[in-house]
Amino acid sequence: DGGITQSPKYLFRKEGQNVTLSCEQNLNHDAMYWYRQDPGQGLRLIYYSQIVNDFQKGDIAEGYSVSREKKESFPLTVTSAQKNPTAFYLCASREQGKGTEAFFGQGTRLTVV
C-alpha cells in the first residue's frame, strides 16, 4: 500500500541527547514537511523540502535539523539545542502543484525524561 510512515510512534529521550525521527513515503511525492503539534497551538512548520538535497526552514527551525538524501526519506533530528522538545511530530508529503493534497504519517510522540 502507498503511504507515509513515521517511526517510532513513541520516543523517550534524556535531556541533552539528540534524537532522530524517521519519515518514509512511497508515494513518489517531491515535497515533504515536518510539523510540530502542541496542545492548543495547531501545527507549526519546522522544515520542508521541495526536492532531493534541498530544504527550507519553517517557522520554528531552531534546535532541529533535517536531510533529504533520497526522495522517499526526510528524517528529522531534534538536537539538544531545542529547549522544549516534548511534542507530537507529524510528517507529511504531497505532489508539487496547486491544490494538491498533503498525506500525513501517524505521528511520533517525543517525550524528554
Place this chain on the structure above:
Amino acid sequence: GDSVTQMEGPVTLSEEAFLTINCTYTATGYPSLFWYVQYPGEGLQLLLKATKADDKGSNKGFEATYRKETTSFHLEKGSVQVSDSAVYFCALSESNQGAQKLVFGQGTRLTINP
C-alpha cells in the same frame, strides 16, 4: 506571511445539530484552501478542499465555500453525528510556483454528544 485563523474551541454539540466552524485567511495571491480532520492519536486526513474563488468543497456531508471577498472558508454540516467528534484544521497552500508552504490554523476540537 500567510496565516489562517479558526474559531476558538472546543465546540460541543448534540447529535443532529447544525455545525459551523469559522475559518479566515490572510494570503497574497490566490491560495488553495483545505479542511483536515484529526482523530485521537493519529495524523491528519484531508476532509475537503477548494482551489479557486467560489469553489465549494464537499465530503461526508461537510461543505465549505471559498469566499475571496471575505477571505473565508467556513466548514458546515447540516446534521452532525457522534463519529464526527475530532479536531478540525483549516489550512492554505501558497499560490506561488516556488516553495509551497502549507499553513494551518490552530485547530478546533469538536465533541458531539448522543
